[in-house]
Amino acid sequence: MENIGFILATYIATFVGSFFLAAYYLRRGNRLAEQLPPEDKPWI
Amino acid sequence: MAVTQNHITGTANPSANLSANSADQGAAIEPARRRRRSATGTPFTFALGVATIVSMALLVLFGLLLSPPDVTQGESVRILYIHVGTVWVAYVAFGVTAIASALFLWKRTTSLTWDRIAGASAEVGVLFMALTLFAGSLWGRLSWGKFWVWDARVTTTAFLFITYIGYLAVRGLGGSHQQRGRRSAVVALLAVLEIPLVHFSVELWRGLHQEASVAGSTKVQLENLMLFSLFLALIAFTLLFVWLVIHRQRVLAMQDALEDKGLDYALAARQAESMPATERVTTHASQEGTA
Numbered sequence: 320m321e322n323i324g325f326i327l328a329t330y331i332a333t334f335v336g337s338f339f340l341a342a343y344y345l346r347r348g349n350r351l352a353e354q355l356p357p358e359d360k361p362w363i
Numbered sequence: 364m365a366v367t368q369n370h371i372t373g374t375a376n377p378s379a380n381l382s383a384n385s386a387d388q389g390a391a392i393e394p395a396r397r398r399r400r401s402a403t404g405t406p407f408t409f410a411l412g413v414a415t416i417v418s419m420a421l422l423v424l425f426g427l428l429l430s431p432p433d434v435t436q437g438e439s440v441r442i443l444y445i446h447v448g449t450v451w452v453a454y455v456a457f458g459v460t461a462i463a464s465a466l467f468l469w470k471r472t473t474s475l476t477w478d479r480i481a482g483a484s485a486e487v488g489v490l491f492m493a494l495t496l497f498a499g500s501l502w503g504r505l506s507w508g509k510f511w512v513w514d515a516r517v518t519t520t521a522f523l524f525i526t527y528i529g530y531l532a533v534r535g536l537g538g539s540h541q542q543r544g545r546r547s548a549v550v551a552l553l554a555v556l557e558i559p560l561v562h563f564s565v566e567l568w569r570g571l572h573q574e575a576s577v578a579g580s581t582k583v584q585l586e587n588l589m590l591f592s593l594f595l596a597l598i599a600f601t602l603l604f605v606w607l608v609i610h611r612q613r614v615l616a617m618q619d620a621l622e623d624k625g626l627d628y629a630l631a632a633r634q635a636e637s638m639p640a641t642e643r644v645t646t647h648a649s650q651e652g653t654a
Contacts, residue, residue: 321437321438321439322437322438322439322505323438325439325442325501325502325504325505326427326438326439326441326442328501329442329445329446329497329498329501329502330423330426330427330445332494332497332498333445333449333494333498334419336490336493336494337490337603337607340487340490340607341606341607341610344403344607344610344611344614345401345403345404345610347614348401348402348403348610348613348614348617349401349402349403351402351614351617351618351621352402352403352617353402354621354625354628355617355620355621355628356628359616359617359620359621359624360402360613360617362403362405362613363402363405
């Protein structure tokens with residue numbers, strides 16, 4: 320496959336970027352949740 | 364019950380409550396079990412996450428392996444599925460930001476939840492706009508021989524990206540939540556006006572960027588499997604967008620709650636710490652009784 324490096328770089332950057340944003344949100348959410356009582360987390 | 368007690372006393376480890384009494388044991392283990400899952404997640408977001416991962420895996424399969432190369436662009440057309448998918452999400456995200464901002468400003472529907480949805484959506488939109496520019500520059504290198512050209516579409520897209528970084532900066536300015544909401548909502552309603560300019564820039568000005576591949580005025584013929592891969596990309600990225608915005612909105616809600624009541628919780632934790640251990644157990648037992 321020609322230009323494989325460019326194509327893979329696009330896919331990898333997109334998935335890695337999305338993964339890190341998702342991981343950041345989950346981690347931040349867990350940290351904040353430890354400091355708050357359940358009434359401040361109505362979705363639980 | 365033990366969950367509340369754990370937060371008020373500021374106990375880091377929920378198992379610290381295990382020695383209180385046997386009734387506490389089961390209740391104290393419960394948050395530990397719950398902690399294994401995301402604090403911002405629900406069964407719905409879990410299902411959404413699974414659907415996102417499955418659709419992304421299918422996108423990789425179809426985008427990289429099963430869809431055919433293009434007649435003129437060859438294999439580099441595979442970047443299309445990422446490029447169009449990410450810019451679609453960025454447009455949707457900025458549209459959601461504008462709608463949520465309008466709902467926040469409208470007196471009948473005003474709620475800080477709309478403001479948080481607007482902020483969460485803009486944040487995700489900025490990430491996807493950055494990925495669009497990155498994918499576009501790599502594709503441009505293959506198609507035009509340059510990573511960057513001052514083409515109308517490329518330039519207006521970069522300008523839109525910078526505008527929403529500005530929007531996020533405005534959200535980070537000081538003031539109350541209401542002030543933040545009003546200020547950023549006005550910026551969002553002005554910023555969204557750029558989207559039609561970006562979208563129609565390829566028709567308004569002559570440039571290197573091609574017109575829309577599917578719904579454009581030009582007759583671009585996409586092979587069936589290519590078309591399927593493109594729609595798969597739109598679905599996969601939309602699912603990812605919804606998942607990210609739900610989680611981010613909940614993180615922002617907790618952040619706001621902590622800013623509002625953080626001092627109260629810290630004082631309650633200090634008071635609880637200063638109480639003798641026996642008194643704490645008695646208080647806890649009496650709370651259990653009244654509950």
